[in-house]
Amino acid sequence: MTLMSLSSTPSHTLKPYETHREVEIERVRMLFLGAHQPFKRESSQAKVSLFGSEVLVRMTLASVCGSDLHTYEGRRSSYLPSVLGHEGVGVVEAVGPEGDESMVGKRVTWTLTDTCGCCSACTDWDIPQKCESLFKYGHAELEGGSGLNGCFASHIVLREGTKIVELPEKLPDSYAVPANCALATMVAVVEEIPASVEKVLIQGGGLLGIYGVALLKARGVNQVVVTDPVPERLELAKEFGAEVLDANEMSGLEPQIFDAIIEVAGVSSVVPDGLRVLRPGGVYVFAGMVHEQTELDVLGVDIVKGCFKIIGVHNYGARHLEKAVQFLSEHQNDFPYDKLVSPALPLSKLDDAFALTLERKWHRVAVQPD
Structure with a gap:
């Protein structure tokens, strides 16, 4: 099928409306x-006000992202109380008075951020994820806007x-x-890798790394190597087409053998080894x-004399989500995606979902409304 972009032309989220x-x-x-506190289930009849072209989505599935886990463990600040969760899919139930009625009934995903569409980051710099008026789903005040701002709920209102x-x-x-987080982010990362590269090292075998393998192999990159200290992650990376190496054995690699390196390990200790095996003029993308x-223990002279291109990527823009969904559509049967996300737990068992996430048996643990 032809993929459709269903959002309206972006406008400032604080625009006043006379009708809703x-x-x-x-x-x-x-x-x-x-x-580390138990989640509290809140259920009630509620009237949701939709302004402009806002969209009410009934959640059908959500998943626990690593950033949700960071919040749960106290390593990331959050409003209290709040509704976490930004990875999700659902069905459009209603639209605001200026919305497109043909959207109702569509099964959709959405960007994890809402942007103004008019600031420099949105228009000139091509990094809308750094919008001056950025709003992040799953990381907002409980009563901000609709009060349905995160995916761990029955519904979400999209701005x-x-x-x-x-x-x-x-x-x-x-x-x-996971398309509107991990996969779309890796689409943005891989976009920074020149088309001519033949050898890429991915540091980190989590979901970002796995998606990186799939994207690069589908693009025709000859050699993709994944390093990680967890054997189970390396085994799955092989199923996606990667060569693998225990992260503790990086010192055994010859120097200057990779055209590009992608860091999605989330730890700065991998960078010195990465610089050592990156060829002169190579590209190093930091995304984890x-x-x-994440203080770096590197010498500036090594970067300068190596003529390295160092790029940071955080989140993604709208086009990357569109490309992520297109990629899944075109390569649905090419990779074992069924091994990435757990069978769904009831939303009411969200505490169990976080406990299962901590066991790290799945790259993502899913929950669905019950």
Whole structure:
């Protein structure tokens, strides 16, 4: 099928409206109350006000991302209480008075951020994820806007500057649920890798690394090597087409053998080894070091004399989500996506989902409304 972009032209989310549409729903929210605290299930009849072209989506599946886990463990600040979760898919139930009625009934995913569409980051710099008025789903005040701001709920309200993408009919929810975070981010990362490269090293065998392998192999890159200290992750990386190496054996590699390196390990200790095996003029993309404990122990002279190109990538723009869904549509049967996301737990068992995530048996643990 042809993929459709369903979002309206972005406009500032604070635009005033004289009219709105009210929709009555049975609202269920799993409230995050603090680090390591049990989630609180809140259920009530609620009237949701949709302004402009806002969209009400009934959640069908969500998954626990690493950043959700960081919040749960107290390593990432959050509003209290709040509704976590930004990876999700759902069905459009209603649109605001200025919305497109043809969207109702569509199965969709959406960007994890809402942007204004008019600041320099959105228009000139091509990094809308750094919008001056950025809003992040799953990382907002409970009563900010609709109060349905995260995916660990029965519904979510998508703001006007959110890109909404229809999902192909035959694409399972479980394949699509991480698309608006991990996969779209890796689309943005791989976009920074020159088309001419033949050898790429990926540092980190988590979901970002796995998607990186799939994207690069589908693009025709000759050799993709994944390093990670966890044997089970390396085994799965092989199933996606990678060569693998225990991260503790990096010192055994010859120097200057890779055209490009992608860091998605989330730890800065991998960088010195990466610089050693990167050829002169090579590209090094940092995408995993998203927390404060990431000081680098490297010499500037090594970067300068190596003529290395160092690029940081954080999140993604709307086009990357569109490309992510297109990639899944075109390569649905080419990779074992069924091994990435767990069977769904009931949303009411969100505590169990986080406990299972901590066991690290799955790259993503899924929950669905019950």
